[in-house]
Amino acid sequence: MNIAVFSTKRWVREFFDSVNQEYNFEPHYLEARLNKDTARLAEGSDVVCIFVNDNADAAVLEVLAEAGVKMIALRCAGFNNVDLKTAERLGITVARVPAYSPYAVAEHAVALILGLNRRLYRSYNRVREGNFALDGLLGVDLHGRTVGIIGTGQIGGIFAGIMAGFGMRILAYDRYPRDDLKEQGVTYVSLEDLYRESDIISLHCPLTHETYHIINEYAINSMKRGAMVINTSRGALIDTNAVIEGLKAGQIGSMALDVYEEEADLFFEDLSDQVIQDDTFVRLLTFPNVLITAHQAFFTRDAVENISRTTFQNIAEWRESQSCGNCITAEAGYRSS
Ligand code: NAD
Numbered sequence: 007m008n009i010a011v012f013s014t015k016r017w018v019r020e021f022f023d024s025v026n027q028e029y030n031f032e033p034h035y036l037e038a039r040l041n042k043d044t045a046r047l048a049e050g051s052d053v054v055c056i057f058v059n060d061n062a063d064a065a066v067l068e069v070l071a072e073a074g075v076k077m078i079a080l081r082c083a084g085f086n087n088v089d090l091k092t093a094e095r096l097g098i099t100v101a102r103v104p105a106y107s108p109y110a111v112a113e114h115a116v117a118l119i120l121g122l123n124r125r126l127y128r129s130y131n132r133v134r135e136g137n138f139a140l141d142g143l144l145g146v147d148l149h150g151r152t153v154g155i156i157g158t159g160q161i162g163g164i165f166a167g168i169m170a171g172f173g174m175r176i177l178a179y180d181r182y183p184r185d186d187l188k189e190q191g192v193t194y195v196s197l198e199d200l201y202r203e204s205d206i207i208s209l210h211c212p213l214t215h216e217t218y219h220i221i222n223e224y225a226i227n228s229m230k231r232g233a234m235v236i237n238t239s240r241g242a243l244i245d246t247n248a249v250i251e252g253l254k255a256g257q258i259g260s261m262a263l264d265v266y267e268e269e270a271d272l273f274f275e276d277l278s279d280q281v282i283q284d285d286t287f288v289r290l291l292t293f294p295n296v297l298i299t300a301h302q303a304f305f306t307r308d309a310v311e312n313i314s315r316t317t318f319q320n321i322a323e324w325r326e327s328q329s330c331g332n333c334i335t336a337e338a339g340y341r342s343s
Pocket of ligand 1: 083084108111156157158159160161162179180181182210211212213214216217238239240264265301302303304305
């Protein structure tokens, strides 16, 4: 079984090679991201394995089908980067890793809140430079404050549990409220009420046509002045230009991002000796009250092990039965990252 593994990093190879001892597949590791120019590299492979910023749109899928590819094994949960209808038409099976560790992402969201609230990134640098002043590091107690969660699925639900441990009041908005979370003290409210009452707003819904730019100028103006915004879900949930205006005006008090709407050209690469061309991103970096990580929320040993194992299981299952429990169809409900 030949597998073309696009967007390979050292850690992908390490974990895949370890799991492959049980399977004896033939993975071909490619550093290139999958796109129209690189799709031909999959020639002779049965399976193409891709990640969040690879592009399997209709044009790319046509090339892959011509190259003999029969399956796309996503090594992530979301599938917004695959044109499922075209894949179905071309007879290419698509599988994903629906859950690998919701704890990893929920815990990273909490890390961002704590780091941002107490400006840990500033104090770390200051202390190393012998600057022990406290100005600019003032935070607030989380205890007793209100956190608003948009999307209470696997990750949002776990995040709610952690924030409850801090003694926070928890508001949530989801199309499908969960009784178990209500029993744990989560109060479901309208989006308007969530924006108006929350000190911290954390996004845990998928990217869909409905949620695209859910944090826009209107939402920002509806927020409590000085609110903290956290996005570990998907970059395009946030209208970046609108949040920049919100930060400049002080309407948004602080913001932490693990995802960015134009991240495909930046994240997962070492660009430290290059001039970053994305002026909007560079503007974000200038704010003292903005903390950005580069799509690392999922990146725990446990999560990466689960991702690798499930990806190989999906391929093995598909080889046996031409289908698998984690295969997705064009009717699949929504897009996520
Ligand atoms: P999930 O499917 O378990 O939960 C998503 C929740 O969002 C569901 O409860 C759903 O009802 C709700 N939802 C859907 N549309 C909504 C809307 N319009 N408004 C409000 N709520 C809505 O997904 P999950 O596993 O909890 O993952 C959530 C998101 O986290 C993913 O979609 C993905 O974008 C992101 N994610 C990020 C990383 C990372 O490394 N940063 C890793 C994994 C997942």
